[in-house]
Amino acid sequence: METPIQLNQANLAAIGTRIPVPKYARSEANADIVHIGVGGFHRSHLAYYLNQLKKGAGTSAPVPPTGICGIGLREADTNLYDIFKTQDHLYTLMVKHPSGKIDAEVIGSIVDFKLGITDPEPVIARMAHAGTKIVSLTITEGGYNFNPTTGVFNFDNPDIQHELQNPNDPKTVYGFLTAALKRRRDGSLPAFTVLSCDNIEHNGDMARKMLLAFAEVQDPELATWIAQEVCFPNSMVDRITPVTTAADIESLAQNYGVQDGWPVTCEPFIQWVVEDKFSNGRPAFEKVGVQFVADVGPYEKMKLRLLNAGHSVLGLLGALHGHPTINVCMEDETFVSYLGAFLDQEATPILGNIEGIDLEDYKNSLLERFANPNIKDSVSRICSESSAKLPKFLIPTIHENLATGGSIKFATLVIAAWCYYSDKQADQNGQPLEIIDAMQDELYQAAKETTNNSLAFLQLESLFGGLSGNERFASCYTAMRQELFETNDIKKLMQDLL
Template sequence: MERPIQLNQNNLEALGSHIPVPNYNRNSATADIVHIGVGGFHRSHLAYYLHLLKNDGETSSLCGIGLREADAKLHDIFKEQDHLYALMVKHPDGKITPEIIGSIVDFKMGTSDPEPVISQMAHANTKIVSLTITEGGYNFNPTTGAFNFENPDIQHELRHPSDPITVYGFLCAALKRRRDASLPAFTIMSCDNIEHNGDMARKMLLAFAEVQNPELAQWIAEEVRFPNSMVDRITPVTTPSDIEILAQNFDVRDAWPVTCEPFIQWVVEDKFSNGRPALEKVGVQFVADVGPYEKMKLRLLNAGHSVLGLLGALHGYPTINACVEDHVFAKYIRAFLDQEVTPVLGPIAGIDLEEYKTSLLERFANPNIKDSVSRICSESAAKLPKFLIPTIHENLAIGGNIKLATLVIAAWCYYSDKQKDQSGAPLEILDAMKGKLHDAAKETPNNTLAFIEQESLFGTLAKNERFTTTYKNMLAKLYTTEGVKKVMEEIS
């Protein structure tokens, strides 16, 4: 057989001679979990957990759903590869351990014709609809937390319930069909970095449904469960070199493999509408209240990433591991975790916070992951109001330290204003609010508080004297000849 071997169902036996492949029969698999948002993270996390469970003899399988035109590329690749893909685990010592994952057995697009997606979700076999839709996909106002009914796609769905575009339109169309057929509701399970993600999904879906179909909204409120969950696995964007390494070193031709770190964690509230797979068999932790675990991860890992990303971007570092290899950055991030985040975290059952923080630094430093700073900084306008800014508000309330996080906000202003690092090299800025952030930041020389007066992002920080005094001081340092690294050394 010609090498490298094309990844597909027919070639699994040949591939299995040198790389782990599924030990289960995929031909007869029927999806009972439908997942919206099949990105790299989903494929390194939920799909991987389900693959482990299937290898253990369980039968649950996944059907992926694409609701954006950008999902068409993966849909086409999956069609060619029988929905198989390689997961490449990158270890700190440089070792790469690939495995073929087979838990996804179908992938449907809902962009041109919504019916196949609605039918899949409404099918009696579907027990869970899971979501990885990022902060923006929840369609809420970050200041008020209210559902955004001004979205043109939402307006369309309110007028045309049978022609959905967004996740809310599809969920309501499918749930209505199930209700009308006297089928039990499916669980809606969020697998993303929104704090209280299940509660948020419930709040937003009910807000939409109450306007579109009040009777359906009442049924959803009574029948659908929305477990909160905390998910964790660093999953960088796949690069051309990853594809080449897989082909040259492991004889596998995969058009879109996924790379990730060895660490994986999933904590889920055990409340489901219509049963669930026995994921506890493969290490998933089911709890009554996921809140403390969510807050720990969002405030330590996700915020820690943003701290390193924005400060590292200004200094000119390309990757997160390059930041942590610098003792100034390593000292700074540990100080931020210890001095500003830990004091606002409550007790977390079964977690040693000191060990967790130490493991975070080891994960950030993994030289084999090379998570790009530009990826970590992408969509900061959606991330920082959830990951970092609440820590500042809580420390202001208790008289805690704020200077380390405040420097990050000042760095974000400089980053948005100059759009260059401090050596003059252009920065790749990927943010839906890029233009608005730039317009606000460039006013800084005339109005020092212009950037933080965006209440949708910062709330009332611009009215807090202690914060504004600290912020102005940090801005003055960054906008003079002092480099960001020197400022970090001074305050950490």
């Protein structure tokens, strides 16, 4: 391959001789979608869909002028801000197929990026601008700032307390949204839509509930206006998007001749199901495969309880065994069988019928996607922030099966493994594990305490609710936890359950 070409707007024509590039006009003036949380997933999903729409995929209509202004509210977003500035907000999407084929393409739908860390005003102004129609979110499960058991907004967060006293100096998504919506109301402008793209069941409803809880304390009159004017559609999103590695950057440069500081890799599969409820219009995403439905609930539940929970099953059990990635877990027959048993015996029975979906086909597609040898999704990424994930992905399945008398053993072992993982912070071979969790210290202390009180880990009620008081679950969990700590052999426990 010839010398790599630096990715930027001026070099697009030259890069276009090597990989597909956007040929549509790109302008900051058209940034009518403002997106908070520009991680890899956003760039492989919503931004990809918009790029396809602007390319004219699936339609012969004129190119819509829609563009995305990305927003960074964390110190960690500074690196992407700097790279985007150099690259004119362009990036490369590398779709990795199971066969080894990689489809690389430059995406141009993001046309601006603003940091709200030190100076919130440009971000508030962009969100409040008359041209902004949608503010979308990928802020992770933990970004919604609520107690996972009670669902109550966490007003103890110091940033929230600061915002309540200083509404013009926001720190969190809630402070920025209320500041921008106040300007919209005061300027007699229509409200924008708040569109959650996070893996939370009823994510739009949750965004609405949390924003109103905050606004009712900060500005009750504004809260009333938000409740009446702002739409919060629920949505179900899906595309496995691993963390970009140095090897990905090098591969793009060596094999495709493109120098990109932060490309994104993903699987071929993509899905987006959205409740068709918008305050101020929306792009015609249905032309590029997005499903707009009246009720997203069944699709959300299917994805969270099968794909996301399945990921956590492989992630936590795989981490203890020493498997580095999800695809390596899927090369181990015990893990494949265990995952299948969990999906078939515990997750599927509580889903019911889902219109237009063959659950057996969907589960088979999950197995294929998890096994994709070119994705190499690290178990550490899957295990990160488990305290925000498991109360939404896995623990509700346990509760529902306890209520109906269904199987709980496969999910229960995952909870026992989580206790071991939190306590030892190493795999069964003694190799240290990378623990990334906002509740890491609390999880560690509770797991340590199980030597004196076998139910101590379960007594983190913000995560487990009343599970420690359920005799059937507590008995099953206690026996599994004890055997795991004594044998240090997760695979043997898995095989015993099959």
